Amino acid sequence: MSKFKRAFIIVLDSYGIGREPDAPDFGDDVCNTLKSIAASPKYDTPNMRKIGLFNIDGVGCGTPVDAPIGSFARLRELSRGKDTTTGHWEIAGIVSERPMPTYPNGFPADLIARLEEAFGRKILCNKPYSGTQVIKDYGREQKETGGLIVYTSADSVFQIAAHEDDVPVEQLYDYCRTARKILQGEHGVGRVIARPYTGEYPNYTRTPRRHDFSLDPTGDTMMDALQRKGLATIGVGKISDIFAGRSISRSLGINKDNVDGMEKTLRVMDEDFEGLCFVNLVDFDMQYGHRRNIDGYAEAATVFDRQLGEFMSKMREDDVLMITADHGCDPGAPGTDHTREYVPLLIYGQHVRAGVNLGTYPTFAMIGATISDMFGCDLKTKGESLLPRITK
Template identity: 40%
Template structure:
């Protein structure tokens, strides 16, 4: 029986979605955003040569051989500079259009696994304060804290630099949001306590359930001054569960093992997961993924989110850092391919965009790529798909799982 692997390169969008004009922050809409394309253009122009981190055109030979450049061309109209390919790809490729409401992590991942978000999330207004007074009072009362800091839309790294010292001195956690349906709570691991932060986030999760807020995220940090504050790998997401059975639930119900690497378990509220592998940083998550692939038996699913693209570089609008992160990931792709056995299916994709050249610090509404490879996977284009859910349907068909969720098998016509 075959195995399947889904690897999400968090935020690596390939060109604005058809409805991108309906999305965006105060600086404008997401129409025209293109995470991969704009990074490649910056590299080709010599504008992403960051302090000896990297230089020259974007170099992703392994992903390009799988069809990345051609998938990007389906979305953006042209192959991004440096991602051209002579000859055939080593598998099938497609561009995916999101149908879910939103451009956030849960919406993208749930749709990938067959459950598009067709309801409206609750978003907090870009005002100061952003949270309603009665809600803030409930957090203080139920969380047993002296007060809150920030209480506004903010970038995670900047808000910690600004309020970190006051947080240490007062014991008040830093609570903020963004254009996503999210509440983020930052607190110092030593002076506030990691377990206490987790308990506070669990309390806030219950308080926001009636509002239908997608996630409450614990953002622990360390350091003693603004120039030494640093977020740690002990992030934890408290998500609402998907509204219907996902590919993970279906696989678990069929007594398959589902390995969740990185923040996958949190995204799905730990539902449909049989084995959780936590790690901090792309390299550590790659190591954990390789081990999970070794441990996966026939019929099993391994699902990994590689988060550094988004959290470390996209939100920080660091073009050179994002480019180097892509290149570092590409160098390790052969390690993943070496684990593929006869009958396996490996899928590389993304969940949304986060164009580091775009205004603001939020996600961008974009199409994403799907690269499908394996010994029996046909070669060539699967075109532009009208939902991310085609990935879930394709994986389910490959694993011979029952499927009544959204999406269609994109390899069906090629088999």
Template identity: 40%
Template sequence: MTKAVILVLDSFGIGSAPDAERFGDLGANTMASVASAFAKAKGRQLALPNLAKLGLVRAAKAASEQAILVEDASQVRGAYGYAAELSSGKDTPSGHWEIAGVPVLFDWGYFHQKTDSFPAELLDKLCAETGVPGILGNCHASGTDILQKLGDEHIKTGKPICYTSADSVFQVAAHEEYFGLQKLLDFCQVARRLLDEYNIGRVIARPFLGDSPDNYARTGNRRDYSVLPPAPTVLDKLTQAGGEVISIGKIADIYAHQGISKGVKATGLAALVDTTLQQMALVGANSLVFTNLVDFDQNYGHRRDPIGYGEALEYFDSRLPELIDALDDDTWLLLTADHGCDPTWPGTEHTREFIPVLCYRRGIAEVDLGMRHSFADIGQTLTDLFSLEAMSYGDSFFAQLTK
């Protein structure tokens, strides 16, 4: 009768990983930086009492020597630890695939040039196959800034806005009404095929609405086109064994829809939590509800908004009792992240950090899981939880949960 619910607090790192210096991220700490900025702006500490009861503060203090500025719980109920990333990058697919037991041990392709980022040969093929009159952007950019700069020209010319970042990604912004949502998705599918030879991890469709730079805003119709994970994930193993995997948010896109029984879309933190609760009430035995809470990364981490990040954390914390109350005796709740995105760090990119690993089930005692050497420990633990064939990577902590 086993069931599990995983919520990925996208970008919620809790301290520099052992190899952070190699990524230029030594000293980055999403949780500590958010808490510090929040305390200065609000005149009070960040209040996360329900996350603290699951062991978040203890995990964060163990992962970093930085001051956390979040009050710890007097009594913890649950298992807590922190995990370093084995994968070669600090991007979304690598983090999620490693959580599911498949670390990325190869190097992605990247577009390193800050301007004229994409090869002319690629753009010529893309324009020829899709019929667009050209593209705008062709640079590293913030997804919100580039709309303000190029949104008007995009509407006037019909040229999609193409941009990238330090991640292995090709992003395409286009207006849902003037360009058309389906046309954007078709364009991105062609781009996905052409980018395979460049070993680019994701193509992201970024539709937006509005009629001026003052109100251009991305919509909830984002779509990620990812390459397949390099090996079967624990999601594949569970579905092949007759279990069910319910994806909420962008999870299905991240795994290229492999190992997913049903995908449910939701936009915004409140809707993502609501949808998770709805699906928890519907699923049966041998099921996994898997949710990505993208707002932390997309709206606050990349936009370097630590106060908004803190407010979103407090909101999620306020909803956590609902999630816990919805658990039955056979359901495990796991909270984690896929990388960091310190909103006070230079630039707008992800940061190489430890992630929290928080597990709860009714009746569980306090368990210190310590430092985990790979996110894949989560996937390996799921194989024990669902009695599946073991993954090639990761050390299960299932025995510690069930003492």
């Protein structure tokens, strides 16, 4: 019988720890998110260091501790992608052997024509674009024509931006739901994203009412496995969106920021439940990684680590904590895209063995396999359970 009643997985979105061997296939050269931010004077993460962050194989930075208080590993992504959806799905047990479609030259004309007919509105832009720049460049035309600004990125995403005065947010969400139904199969992008904004040219501001409409997961997940046993699956932040709401028993919604996400998680710790609390902290990626803000990323890591200290002090005897990431987004690398990197796995709890270097594993799905094993659930996945190695 498992010694664990509650599991907390905290995904530090984009917190990579070094270039994977196949990084050139994804357009990446030298990249190491952790190394870039750990060099900043703003970086100070004593709690993650104590668990074993700098003891992980190949991190290439920081000072390891002599006696880590947790178990730790380096995980390689097996899926053919380096985006949020692919990474989280793999954490949960799904390995995506085919990359989700991307559109470096925009979406094909026949698809755009089909979408315009479905929307009853003109589509503007249709290019890869920065989300802040695209509304500046197309905002006036959007207002003049009543059209919808459609753009993409290096990720598998279809994004629709519109001014809230011209297209009310609920209507924008309806357009996204329509697009989600159309964007399947060959054009099954990972996410359709609503991007509402306000303001006057040239001072437009994106609002917090962004909403993601994800592709339905293509396989069995650890949440599916837990739900089959009647266990809790609580999502914090983007988790429910990433999994299209499937097998999430309760979602605490999108976070205002990382601090808000951790505050929600700390409140969940006061509840008595059996199962999983799955947390995504997106600011590392969205606010700092893509914007190549090394000091900002480092400072966000420092703030998280302080809240982590509070989290650890509140842990119950039968709790387990796993800290990981879904891909890299090295703020010291060229460009603005995600980076193909290994991710950390830090595991801590009273029943977790201390000082265990688990080594390097070939898939993030080790996490989903371990969680399923922890609660006696069946999950078919390419990952293998680490439970025998980490349990005291």
